[in-house]
Amino acid sequence: MLAYIVKRLLQSIITMLGISVIIFALVNLIPGNPYASMIDLSMSPEQVDALLRQLGYYDPLTVKYVKWLGRMLQGDMGVSIFYKEPVAAIIMSRLGNTALLAVAAILIGSMIGIVTGIFTSRHRKSLIDYLTTIFAFLGLSIPTFFFGMLLIKVFGVDLKWLPVSGKSTIGVTLSGMDYAWDVMKHLVMPAMVLGLMHAAALMRYTRSSMLEIQQQDYIRTARAKGLGERAVIYKHALKNALNPIITILSLKVPALLSGALLTETVFVWPGVGRLNYEAVLHRDYPLIMGIVMVLALFTLLSNLIADMLYAAVDPRIKYD
C-alpha cells in the first residue's frame, strides 16, 4: 500500500510538471497584456516599451517558463502583477473561504443527494420518484447564475431573511459566536446554490447505483434468507452502492473548488473562484498559474484519495 502511494505521488509530480507546461503556454497565449491598464496614457510609445522591457514583458516564453519553474521549485509562486503581493499569500487568504463554501456545499449536496437517491430507488416509478427526477433535472440544467439571482430575489430582497452578498456584515465588529452566526447567514445561499447543483447529480448516481445493486444475486439471497427490507437496503445494498458515489464525491472536490467561480461571483464570496476570474480579467499571469497549479494539485490528490477510499470500503480492491 505504501509503495503504491509513493508510486502515485511520483506520478503526480510528473503530471504536475506536464500540466504546468501546458497551462503556462495557454495562459501566455491569451491575447492581452497584464500591464495594459497600468500604463499612463500620456506616456510615449518609446517609454511604454522601455517600461515593458524593464518589467520583463518581452522575455521569450521559454525564458519566462524557466524563471517561473526555478522559483516554483524553491517554493516561490511569484508575485501577482495586479495585487503586488506574493501569489501564495493571496491564494491562502482565499482558500479558506472557498473550503468553507465547498464543505458546506458537499454536506448539503450529499445529504440531499444520497438520501433522495436511496429513497427514490426504493420507491421506483412512484409519484415521488418522478417528482424528484424532475427536480433533479431542473437542478442539473438551471444555470448557477440564474438560480443564485432567484434565491437573492426571494430570500434577500423580498423576505429579507438573508444578506445578499459578501462573507460577513461590514461596518459592525462581531466576535466569537456572533461572527460565526453572521458568516453562517452569508453562507446559506451560496452553499445552497453550489450544493443543490451537486445534489441533483449525486441523487441520479445514487439512484442508479442502488437500482443496479438491488438486482444482484446476493441481494436476492439476503431477501430469501428472510432479512428485513431495511437491513437489505442499508446493510447489503447501500455499502456496495456507495463505492461509485465515493469516487464521484472525491472527483467533485476539485469541481467544487474551481466550479465555485460563478457562485462566488454572484454572491461576492471572497474565494479562489472569484479570485481566478479576476486574475484572468487582469491577465495576472503569475496568479492564474498559481491558482491553476493549486487546483491541479487538489485534483490529483483527491483522485488519489478516491482510490484509497475505494480500497477501504471494498475489501476486494487491493493495491500492491
Next chain:
Amino acid sequence: MKYTKKLQILVLVVILAMTLTACSSSGDPKKPAAATAVKDTLVYAIPISPAGVFHPTLQYSNYDRRVVFLVYDRLLTKGADGGYLPSLADKYEVSKDGLTYTFTLKKGIKWHDGQEFTAEDVAFTYETTCHPKFGKGYDEFSMMLLGADAYHAGKADRVEGVKVIDKYTVSFTFTKPYNAALVKFIDKPVLAKHVWGKVPVEKWNDETALLKNPIGTGPYKFVEFKPDQYVKLESNKDYFKGAPQIKNFIFKVSNADTQQSELLNGTIDIAAIASWKEGDLKPYTTAGIKIDELPGSTAEYLIFNTTDPRFADKRVRQAIIYAIDRDALVASILNKHGLISNTIMHPSQYGYPSDLNPYKQDFAKAKALLKDAGWVDSNNDGILDKDGKPFKVTLQHYDDASAPVASALQQYLKQVGIDVEITKKDFNTVLATLQNKTKDQKFDLAFMGASYRANIGYGASNFWMARYDDATSKALIQAGSEAASEALAKPIYQKWARYINEEVPMFILFFEPDGTAYNPALLNYKPVMYEWFPDVEKWTFKK
C-alpha cells in the same frame, strides 16, 4: 441496524437545523441591516476589488484611485464650474512665461501619523516619478520637468525643475510652457516623504505592507483592507478642512447585478447606476432612493485601424460615421441619458468648438463618400466591393453590455453596403490590441470604452490610436499643451478638435452619464465631474 438509526437521526437533525437557520433569521431582531443599525457608516459599492496599491503615483485601478482620493489630498481639486479649488495648496502662481508654477501650501496640515506636511513631501512626490526605476514608467508630466531627463538618466541627484523654496512653498519649472500641468496636479495626490523616502524607489512595488496601509493627509484614515470584500476608512478628526461627519467610510465589493437589491435593502448607501432603462430606474424612484446624474466621463468610441488600406482613406471613415444614427443609439441604449461629442474631447471642455460637423445620419452622403473612395457594388450582392474584394470587416467589442451597440453598428453599416462581422473580446484584449501596433494583432474596427480625465488631448496621444501616427495631430496637441495659458491654448485645441472632426481616426459615439443612486438620508452628497467625493467632510446622514 444501529448505524441506520444513527444516520437517520443525523439527517433529520441537519435538515431541521437548516430549516431553523432559515426561519429563525426572520424573527431575529439582530438582523444584519448595517445601514439602519449603524448610521455613522457610509457604504459605497464598487464592482471590482481594489488591487490594494493605495499609492498616489503607482495606483492604476479606478477603485484603488477612489481609496487614494479619500486617504490622500491633492494640491488642488476640480470645482463644479471646472475651475481649480485650493486644497493642500492655498494658492498657486504661474510665471509670465508659463514655465514655472509656484504653490503656497497651507500651514499646520498633519499626516495621519502626526508628522507635519511640508513642501518636501510635494517635491518628493513629483520628483520620484522621474526616477529611472519608477514602477510606472516615465510619463509626460515628468518628462516636461526641467532637468528630469538628466535625473532619469542618472546624471543628476535631483530634478532641477522641482524646488523647495521654503517649508511651505514649492515650485515646478518645465522645459516648455505647460498649461496642462494643473490637471496633473489634481490627478496625483501628495505622498508622505517620511514614509516612502525610506524605501528605494525601485523597491516601491514590493512594499506590499506600505502599499496596503497608506498614510495620507486626507479626510479619511485607512483602517482595513480585506481583498475581495471591503476597504474600511475612518474619519480623520484633525482634517484641515474639518473632521468628516460620517465616522466610517466603507468601500464594499458588490456584484453589479445585485447592487440594486442591496441599495434597496439598505446595506449599501451609494452605488453606480448600471442601466438607465426606465424599468431599471423605477425600483429606485419608487423606493425613494435618490439619483445623481453627471455628464459622463466614460467615452464609448469607435476606432478604425488606420493602417488598414481601406481605413487609411478618411472618406471611408467619414462614410461609416455618416451611416450611424447616434441620437437613436443614445435614445435606445441609454434612454436618452447620454452626451454626444463630435471630436475626441468632452463637450464641457474649454477647447470644444461649437462649429464641428455633427455627422447627422445621412446614408446618401455615406454612399457618395464610399463611391468617391472607389467602393461600389459592382456585382449587386448588396455588399460594396473594390478591385474584386468585398467590403467585409470585423468589429471587436469588449463586453456583454456593449453588444447592443455593436449589433446596431452592424445594422447601420449594412445599409451602406459594408458587411460587418462582430467578435466579442474582453476589455483587456481589445485594449492591448489598440495599444500595440508592433505586435501582429489584427483589427479592423473596434468599439471600446474609456474613462476620460480632465486634461484636453487625453487619449489623443498615439497611444490609444497607436496606428494613427499623424504628425499634424501630434504637433497641434503639443502646441496646445505648451501654450503658456489656457486662453492661449484654446484656439490651438479648437484647431485640433476640428482637425480630428474631419479626420476621424476614432469617433466618440457617446459619453455615458456618471450616475449614482444613493440613500436619501445622505445629505450634501453632490459629486462633480472628475471628482467623486467633493466636500466629503460635510456629508452627513439625516437624523
